Amino acid sequence: MIRSFVTLAATLNLSHAVKDLGSTRQTVRRHISHLEASMGEPLFQVEDRRYQLSPLGKAVLPSAKDILARGVLWLNGQSRSVGQLQQLHASADDWDFYQQQQPLGLIWNDSSVLLRETFRAWSMASGEIESPLFAHVRPYLIIYRQxxxxxxxxxxxxxxxxxxWFGQDYARSSIGRPISKMPAGEEFSHLIYEAFDEVQAAQMVRLDHVFTRMPRSDSEGLAPVAYQRLMLSGFFPDRSSAVMSLVVPVHDVKIAGLDLSKVEGLDPVEMIDIPLSEARFESMLRDA
Structure with a gap:
């Protein structure tokens, strides 16, 4: 029933929804009727056979997509909880992707000064991207706008x-583009990108360890890489939402169940870190 609702909401055309679902008009209508009866209000407004989401339909659509995505990935064995934190994984042809959320306490035990410095700068700047308190770590970040x-x-x-990884020219050409969809299907992509929405909605920070295979601009094929990613909510000067992402390559990626043979031959991405002389908050604490 939820898939019928999500599909009809995407197409707003009963015939197209029936085709996408491989179902019948009667079945889709029955599913929608059952959902509307349970919720006590219509999910769609229909005029001259044209479907539009009702206010309730618009309100519940995001959670319906989330339920559907989580259910599909759970059934496929692609999503589970590890210590109450999310783990996702998928494979397609020669591509792999593993992502495991980490407790934020790992930041303080990590060897990366940049990881700790970015977290402290974000806190001191109250998420303000243009704050002078954030300026020294900003060159290491990728910034996204909704x-x-x-x-x-x-x-x-x-x-x-x-x-x-990709070079300055390639990076510059990627500005203004939406985040690419994963080759593992719409539901998997939904949960990957949902992290951006959650970080900004809760105005929080999230730490993940990731193992995947990525193309290099100077070679063919996919190379294995492992990194930790710190996502931070933020604001532009006009108070519009932002998410900032710090990616730090690692060799000891912490992902439960990851086949260690996959990690062998990691691409030698240049490790990055901020010089201690530029890490104003780290230096201040060490001198205290």
């Missing part, structure tokens, strides 16, 4: 791993 087509990249820091 738009009608989802989260789009608006800035690649000159010292970010993305620039190191």
């Amino acid at each position: 738009s009608d087509v989802g989260w789009i990249c608006v800035e690649f820091g000159q010292k970010s791993v993305y620039v190191n």
Whole structure:
């Protein structure tokens, strides 16, 4: 029933929804009727056979997509909880993607000064991207803005791993583009990108360890990479929402169940860190 609702909401055309679902008009109508009866209000407004989401339909659609995505990935064995934190994984042809959320306490035990410095700068700047307190770590970040087509990249820091990985020209050409969809299906992509919405909605920070295979600009095929990603909510000067992402390559990626043979031969991405002389908050604490 939920899939019928989500599909009809996407197409707003009963015939198209029936075709996408491989179902019948009667079945889709029955599913929608059952949902509306349970909720006590219509999910759609229909005029001259044209469907439009009702106020209730618009309100419940995001949670319906989330339930559907989580259910599909759970059934496929692609999503589980590890210590109450989310883990996702998928494979397609020669591509792999593993993501495991980490407790934020790992930041303080990590060898990366940049990871700790970015977290402290974000806190001191109250999430304000243009704050002088944030300026020294900003060159290492990728910054995203929310738009009608989802989260789009608006800035690649000159010292970010993305620039190191793909090169300045490629990074510059990616500005303004929505985040690419994963090759593992719509439901998997939904949960990956949902992290952006959650970070901004809760105005919080999230730490993940990721193992995947990515193309290099100077070679063919996919190379294995492992990194930790710190996502931070933020605001532009006009108070519009932003999400900032710090990616730090690692060799000891912490992902339960990851086949260690996959980690062998990690691409030698240049490790990045901020010089201690530039880490104003780290230096201040060490001198205290």
